Amino acid sequence: MKAIRTICGICLLLTGLFMVLPAGAIMAQEPALISEVADKIELTATYTKLEAVSGGTFEFEVKLSYMGQEDRLFDLEAIGPKDWFIAITPSYPKDKRIRNIKLDGGRIAVETIAVQASVPFYLRPEPGDHKVTVTATSGELIGTIDLTAVITAKYELGLTPTNELYNTKVTSGKDNPFSTRLTNNGTAAIDDITFSSDKPRGWIIEYSPEEVNTLAAGESKEININIKPDAKAISGDYAISIRAASNKATAQSLEIRVTVETPTIWGWTGVGIILVVIAGLAVVIMRFSRR
Incomplete structure (x- = not known):
């Protein structure tokens, strides 16, 4: 009988625990669906x-x-x-x-x-x-x-010959014009564009205009170049390099092949000789006419 009472007490105690403790303390809570x-x-x-x-x-x-x-x-x-x-x-x-x-x-x-x-x-x-x-x-x-x-922004300059010819003939010691086209191939305006060149010693390269203040994206401008070889330059082919640059962009160099033709006096000498001969013949004819 005492054993039965003990068992009943334990059952009552467990029942109380189940009623007091939350479900999460008895079994793992299922994840939210x-x-x-x-x-x-x-x-x-x-x-x-x-x-x-x-x-x-x-x-x-x-x-x-x-x-x-x-x-x-x-x-x-x-x-x-x-x-x-x-x-x-x-x-x-x-x-x-x-x-x-x-x-x-x-x-x-x-x-x-x-x-x-x-x-x-x-x-x-x-x-x-x-x-x-x-x-x-x-x-x-x-x-x-x-x-x-x-x-x-992308800054890029382009420099090409106006006539699309990368060679020209010049006379030593004389002014020789050459036209180029400067283009802004970038996506924003480029300011303060200047020009420079690599050339043989004694040659003069001039630009007109000497500087471009600003060039809008997609805009082009004609740049006239004067090439003046040394007066003592001998006949033959030479190479010059023209560059356009700013603090934001540098153009690829424009390479130009220049053929120098030296001025000759033989043509004028020949003309002079012919004139002298004609004058001499005229004098002879006039003398024979008087006789």
């Missing part, structure tokens, strides 16, 4: 702002995180500035463009996509920030992220 929260799609990126020169490609990696009970197919869209090329591809491989992506439900589904943005260099986009917006949509569920492509 996805169905307990509303469906959610989130777009994130480690780098939301990238920088490149005009003509370069901006490539962003965007992570899609979906929390929902059911599988969903999300439509993907990326919108950028006018005339830009925008493409969405898998993170790897990147040889195909995609317009949607399927994300599984019942768990936190994570996928990474690549967003490529570029603008042709010839459009000369303004340096600065340009926004690209990426959106994932499935029914009323929408996720979005704003990315920023920062274009830095």
Whole structure:
């Protein structure tokens, strides 16, 4: 009988403990189900702002995180500035463009996509920030992220002959004109452009104008060059190099092949001899006429 009372006491004690202690103290609590929260799609990126020169490609990696009970197919869209090329591809491989992506439900589904943005260099986009917006949509569920492509100014000069001929003939000791065209091939204005040259000793190279104060992107200007070889230069081919430069950009050197022709007095001497002969014949004829 005493044993029965002891057993009953233990049972009562255990019953009291079950009533007092929370369920979490007796057994592990089950994890929360996805169905307990509303469906959610989130777009994130480690780098939301990238920088490149005009003509370069901006490539962003965007992570899609979906929390929902059911599988969903999300439509993907990326919108950028006018005339830009925008493409969405898998993170790897990147040889195909995609317009949607399927994300599984019942768990936190994570996928990474690549967003490529570029603008042709010839459009000369303004340096600065340009926004690209990426959106994932499935029914009323929408996720979005704003990315920023920062274009830095590109400074590049070009110098070419106006007649597209890289050779010219000159006379030693004389002024010889040669026309060139200076072009700003960059995306921003270039200021304080000066000219210099590599030339044979004793030669003179002059520029008109001597300096260009400013040249807008895409603008061209004619530069007249005067080539004056040394008066003692002998006939033959020579090379001179013309450069246009500023504190922001240096043009490639314009190489010109110069053929020097020395002035000769033999032509004038021949003319003089002919005139003397004609004069002599005239005198002889006049004398014979008088006889």
